[in-house]
Amino acid sequence: MGICFSDNDEKEIQNRFDNGKITKVYKLDNLNLKSLNQLNKYQISGIINVLSAKNNSLKELTQEFFDKIIEIKKINLSFNEFKEFPNIPVNLTSSIKILDLSNNQIEEIPILISKCIKIKELNLSTNKINSIPNDLTNLKELETLNLSNNNINSFSNNLISLEQLSFLNISKNKISIIPEKNWDKSKLIQLDLSYNKISKIPDEIFGQSKITILKLKGNNLTISDIKDSNNFDKYLERRKMLKDQGFKHDLNMSFSLCGLD
Numbered sequence: 429m430g431i432c433f434s435d436n437d438e439k440e441i442q443n444r445f446d447n448g449k450i451t452k453v454y455k456l457d458n459l460n461l462k463s464l465n466q467l468n469k470y471q472i473s474g475i476i477n478v479l480s481a482k483n484n485s486l487k488e489l490t491q492e493f494f495d496k497i498i499e500i501k502k503i504n505l506s507f508n509e510f511k512e513f514p515n516i517p518v519n520l521t522s523s524i525k526i527l528d529l530s531n532n533q534i535e536e537i538p539i540l541i542s543k544c545i546k547i548k549e550l551n552l553s554t555n556k557i558n559s560i561p562n563d564l565t566n567l568k569e570l571e572t573l574n575l576s577n578n579n580i581n582s583f584s585n586n587l588i589s590l591e592q593l594s595f596l597n598i599s600k601n602k603i604s605i606i607p608e609k610n611w612d613k614s615k616l617i618q619l620d621l622s623y624n625k626i627s628k629i630p631d632e633i634f635g636q637s638k639i640t641i642l643k644l645k646g647n648n649l650t651i652s653d654i655k656d657s658n659n660f661d662k663y664l665e666r667r668k669m670l671k672d673q674g675f676k677h678d679l680n681m682s683f684s685l686c687g688l689d
Contacts (some may be wrong), residue, residue: 445470452477459484464493473497480504480530489514499523506551513538522546530554530574542566552554553577553597560584568592575621576600583607588614599643600622612636622646622687628653635659640670645687652688 441459448454449539456471461484463466464658472479473496486508494517505514505607510532516524527550534555544550544561549572557578563584565569572595573587581602587593588610597620606621608630619639623646633639634657642663644654654660 439472441467445472448472448476454479456481457483461486463488463490465490469495473494476500478502478504481508482506485509487511489516491517495518502526504528506532508532511536512536513540516540518543525549527551537561537564539563545569548572548592550574560586562586565589571595573597589614591615594618596620599646600611606630606633608632614638617641619643629657631657631659634663638666639663640666643687649686649688651685651688654688662689 434603435625437459444455445475453473454476455478456467456479457465459481461481464481470495474499479500479502482504483506483607486505487510497520500520500523503516503526507530509664510529511534513534513536514529521617522545524544525548526680527544527547527548530551532555534552534557537552537557538670539561541561544567544610546569547567548569550567550570551574553574553576555578557575557580559582560575560580564584568591570590571592572592573590574597576597577600579602580598581604583598583603583606585607587596587598588607592615594615595618596616597621599620601624603624606626606629609632612633614637616637616639617640617684619633621642622643625648627648628645629644633642634654636659638664657663
């Protein structure tokens with residue numbers, strides 16, 4: 429698929445690819461691309477640290493562009509027009525550590541995601557995702573997951589089962605019920621449930637989990653509701669410890685009472 433770039437654009441694109449060959453960071457943002465194949469003549473190959481093609485008009489990926497790439501560590505395809513999860517070549521999925529597909533129109537997380545076995549950060553916020561698949565449990569190294577601003581109506585136990593997940597943002601969805609079991613096995617430290625339809629938080633989250641920052645603003649909850657939990661004092665103890673540590677190391681963290689005060 430061809431595209432007509434101005435002379436200045438051609439020089440800019442060539443500079444981006446020349447720099448990419450040195451830094452292994454390819455920034456293909458804001459080029460109004462409808463396909464990465466439009467840039468095939470510039471050639472990209474080998475081991476890539478970052479491939480960023482955000483804020484374009486991409487709707488799909490094709491194998492041709494990736495033919496000479498051995499591995500990619502970070503991919504950013506946010507702010508495009510994907511309606512389906514991009515068809516990343518299977519031989520590259522196992523090398524991805526960070527994947528940003530936020531601000532697209534993706535409706536489903538496919539089985540392909542289970543091939544991203546080394547992924548640590550996954551951003552699928554601001555899409556049209558309805559559910560969380562079982563295949564997500566294969567992401568043994570996933571630490572940060574952002575599913576905010578989708579159409580998810582069920583908090584899957586699969587999220588609790590993720591072995592290394594520490595930060596989960598599932599705010600701005602349609603969730604009404606939170607699972608009660610297995611929180612003692614979760615490594616979650618920060619959980620954002622704000623702007624859902626939740627009217628009850630299980631005692632197990634306060635008493636059994638490792639969560640120290642819990643965001644609940646915009647639900648059917650009040651401060652009194654959460655303070656009535658039998659284990660709320662345990663959550664306060666964890667929060668105090670993190671707060672003390674935060675001040676000690678001058679960390680920029682929010683310590684409001686679940687966003688309800």
